[in-house]
Amino acid sequence: MSGTAQPRSSQYSFGKASRLLTARDYSRVFDGAEARASHKHVLLLAKQNDQPGHRLGLVVAKKNVRLAVQRNRVKRLAREMFRQADAEPPFMDVVLLARRGIDQLDNAELSSILRGQWRKLARRVSEADTSESRGR
């Protein structure tokens, strides 16, 4: 994995352009989610955007993860997974919600779950995209 990582900085960056920044951005995804990937510890919602790349928003509620250290850890791992994920169209805005008990997982477990859910989500979005095109 990272042992074979190459310095393609453009693909592996994670700046402000790759994040959901305002409450309006979040509301757009929540109100019009086109695809979702659900797991015991995590839920992803996605909606296609008109940006030149994916964007990520994180919701890790204090109610579900009590300690600030654990909340930070979950968010960091999620960003790291997102950063290393394939950046291929269709581009989408994704909101990741953490569920109760996610702080019990260690880094390796959590990373693999996140990657799996991300692939699932990407597949569903492209399916929705093609069926939508067919429908038209």
Next chain:
RNA sequence: CGAGUCGGUCAGACGAUCGCUUCGCCCCGGCCUUGGCUGCGGCGGGGAGGAAAGUCCGGGCUCCAUAGGGCAGGGUGCCAGGUAACGCCUGGGGGGCGCGAGCCUACGGAAAGUGCAACAGAAAGGAUACCGCCUGGCCGCUCACGCGGUCCGGUAAGGGUGAAAUGGUGCGGUAAGAGCGCACCGCGCGGCUGGCAACAGGCGCGGCGAUGGUAAACCCCACUCGGAGCAAGACCAAAUAGGAAUCCAUACGCUGCGGCCCGCAGUGGAUUCGGGUAGGUCGCUACAGGCAGGCGGCGACGCCUGUCGCAGAUGAAUGGUCGUCCACGACAGAACCCGGCUUAUCGACCGACUCACUUC
């Protein structure tokens, strides 16, 4: 060497690689009139804690008047000092614990007033005679000593109740007893000596039926506290515009202002309908600052000199992966800042000291 006390320091390390954020410099581009704003990239520097936590105190800062007077209300509570301030810290005193080094301590006033004390007990606050004990009178029994009953008194030594019963111990004294008398201790009062003081020591006096407990009960005394909080507050764009209805009012009103009155400043206000916002910039980190040395002080700390620049995010940065090593890594993440307190916590190391044992 074992057991222990006190104070302090650290918070996995190193390397590779991919990222995030901020600052500086440079290159290119855009806006723009001589300089600034902004975008991409490169190089270099900085990037969580001892508790960042709980929000229990104290300040700074901002707005309300420059935070002013009184009432009400809150806080603190042995003494002296430190400090911007404190409920913190230091030193000292009293009390308690420990063989000791040391540790703990809401520790002002109950002879200003009010209140409270269930149950038990004779009596629970300026109270009391239930059982006892004792003198005497009368009655009964008895030869008598005496015993029993009853009555008027005396008595707080003994029993019993209670969390608590009106100083304690001893000797004398007495009908039995009692601070009734004496000694010591305790308590109170008045000088004296030492100490800034809290307080300590010693002397004299008082016989102690006066002055019990509770103030984390009301309260009294002393000192102290105005209110809100960075979602404070300021600015930019937009907006509150403009509007409709009802009610109150033309000032002893209403608002700023959290309880009231005064005072100050400002001025029409309340409710409903309708309509609209929740973007950005600043505040935002350089100070009661860290480190080193010197001087003053028992110490907390203060003064002087030199030196360092040490997070500033805003869906919210300090991380991922791999390798090596070891004691295999606890509690845990800044959100305006600082001083404390409290709570959580794997361990490692340093210094001072105490006790016990052994050896020289």
Next chain:
RNA sequence: CGGGGCGUAGCGCAGUCUGGUAGCGCACCACACUGGGGGUGUGGUGGUCGUAGGUUCAAAUCCUGCCGUCCCGA
């Protein structure tokens, strides 16, 4: 981040200001009425008063520290 409230029986609540006995409703158990159930009646079981200290003779109650939970403020 800041500002508040609440923890008492299985559940919902009183009692806390003013300290001594923890009480009410539902539920539960037993018995009676009934052929049985339901219902009604009578009696009863059940509480470390969130937790750890302190004050007091005595604490659910007063004071302090923790824990949990809920609400409010853009």
